[in-house]
Amino acid sequence: MTVIPQKRKKGASVLKQSTYDHPFGIKPMGNSYFDSSNGIKECKSHGLSVFNVLPEQQLLELLIYLGPEAAAKLAQTSRAFYVYCYHDDLWRQFTIKRFNGDFEFIINWRNTFKSKYQKYIQDSPIKIQGFYSDLLYTAWRCVSVPLKDLCxxxxxxxxxxxxxxxxxxxxxxxxxxxxxxxxxxxxxxxxxxxxNFEYLLGTDFKFRAEAVDITFANYYKYMTQCKEEAPLYLFDKKCTFDEKMRNxxxxxxxxxxxxxxxxxxxxxxxxxxxxxxxxxxxxxxxxxxxxxxxxxxxxxxxxxxxxxxxxxxxxxxxxxxxxxxxxxxxxxxxxxxxxxxxxxxxxxxxxxxxxxxxxxxxxxxxxxxxxxxxxxxxxxxxxxxxxxxxxESVLNFCKKKPEQVSGFCHGDLYEEFKKGLQQDMPQVWDKVKHLDQASAKETWNNLCMEKSFSFSF
Amino acid sequence: MASVKLTTSDDKEYTLDRELIFQSNLIKNMVTDLDVFDAPIPLPNVTSSTLDIVIKYLKIHKDDPPPPDKPIEKAVDDMIDEDKELMKLEFNIMADVILAANYLDIPGLLDIGCRTVAWHIKQCKDYHEIREKFNIPKELWRSEEEIAEMKKELNGILG
Incomplete structure (x- = not known):
């Protein structure tokens, strides 16, 4: 089967570009009915061949397994695969997996990945017709909708x-x-x-942004260019203890x-x-x-x-x-x-x-x-x-929900906290020690309660 | 040993050991949450031929420890021989198995399904070969420049 190529508009186009126009021309599912009555054929079902049965989220997860090289090959097979394989979130994962924080962001993740291997040449997205996806369109909406209207x-x-x-x-x-x-x-x-950003650019820390270790120079390049639904967020604990910033x-x-x-x-x-x-x-x-x-x-x-x-x-x-x-x-x-x-x-x-x-x-x-x-x-x-x-709230939490304690890898937070208070702040411990004594029976009751909730007999 | 009844989309009823089918998080949660023991659970998007493959997988892995977090880009060589054998399937059936694994929430099966498909795609030297292998109809959708651009880009990534 051969599909007639769609002419792309060049230069000053007839239609005014709306804020919500997806760069690849992806439209929400609802448009397919209207378009089909205007003679536009949808291109997903044949373009994905046997994989059309998969939910889109699952398809995207499958594409992660391909890695960048195979994804770039698959992108050339059909319009539908082009759109999924160029989904930038995929390239975010490829880039971080291969380079961690050692990248200089250029426009989007795919270009960033490419720039590690070749002199950077900007490409223009190919606009296609007949592709409908609520998942990808919503992701784009989330990137493009003005925050003032949203929040x-x-x-x-x-x-x-x-x-x-x-x-x-x-x-x-x-x-x-x-x-x-x-x-x-x-x-x-x-x-x-x-x-401010200039100040941070002058620091020589490696900052932590989710699973990425990155210099501020590289993070700044990223944060000033990225257009993402959920941008990589810098959350660094070390630098706040460094004497340069601590004071x-x-x-x-x-x-x-x-x-x-x-x-x-x-x-x-x-x-x-x-x-x-x-x-x-x-x-x-x-x-x-x-x-x-x-x-x-x-x-x-x-x-x-x-x-x-x-x-x-x-x-x-x-x-x-x-x-x-x-x-x-x-x-x-x-x-x-x-x-x-x-x-x-x-x-x-x-x-x-x-x-x-x-x-x-x-x-x-x-x-x-x-x-x-x-x-x-x-x-x-x-x-x-x-x-x-x-x-009291903290002590109760640590005692009753030890499996939910977070950020502590030295055994039992409740016991360690108790020991610390007894040693360093005995007068504080005196005020709350009733929790420690009263709770043997209570803890048992709580455990029983939780059990009966999580397993139905 | 209590059992669980399932009905496939082609109306075949299966009675399976709980221990076996509880590798499916969907079924496990459904049965433990809702106490539905007797009524058969309908699986509207799983055919009996797909479920047969799923059950083979469950039998191979019934004594496995819980799976670790999902790995990315793992080589197909890490798969055990029984799984490799099981995944020798037509691609349309493989897609159905991935769909079923996703629906039934069986992470291990989803993982080997995706890995196997990825392996097949990686074997192809170019997109023409992928099209042929997966029966993707030829589309003329790119201009000559765009074809050249994407080719150059790919060559750059391939190094």
Missing amino acids: GVENDNIDRRSNMTLEAFIQEYMIPNKPVILTDVVQNWPAYKKW DFQIPDYFNQDLFSVLKEKRPDYRWLIVGPERSGSTFHIDPNSTNAWNAVIKGSKKWILYPPNHIPPGVYPSRDGSEVTSPVSLAEWFLNYYQDIQDDPIEQRPVEAVCKEGEILFVPNKWWHCVMNLEPGIALTQNFVGMENL
């Missing part, structure tokens, strides 16, 4: 406070376990003036309790520098080990959505024991699919949300669900901590 930047219902006494902060926010934005902390840090910020009194410090070198990771382009961020999660957190925006701005403990956000499916969170969709897709819907929810079911701007710091109370979207390229600093107000 409800005008919705802002978190208290903003300044000039608070420590006592007032504890009474009004820490004890009720309620989020608040403090507007007069970050400005006093040397980091507020000093940390550029002071932990404010409000957050200065740090009971995990009794764990000394065994303590779970707790402080990170966060850098990312617009559209980067974190999907819904609860912070580990029932810790509180603060997040200081040094450059850029972040949209936060928070749900109180036990209110599972729409579109999020935690496993029964709470150990795993699956958000089947990316951050952008969550906003696209669910955020618009919840605007109609009754007020008491609405999340707490705000745009945290440059120079502001957000208190994220323990056990709250939250997601964060960077509205512009940004730099932030975050730290998780345990204070008197969440100590």
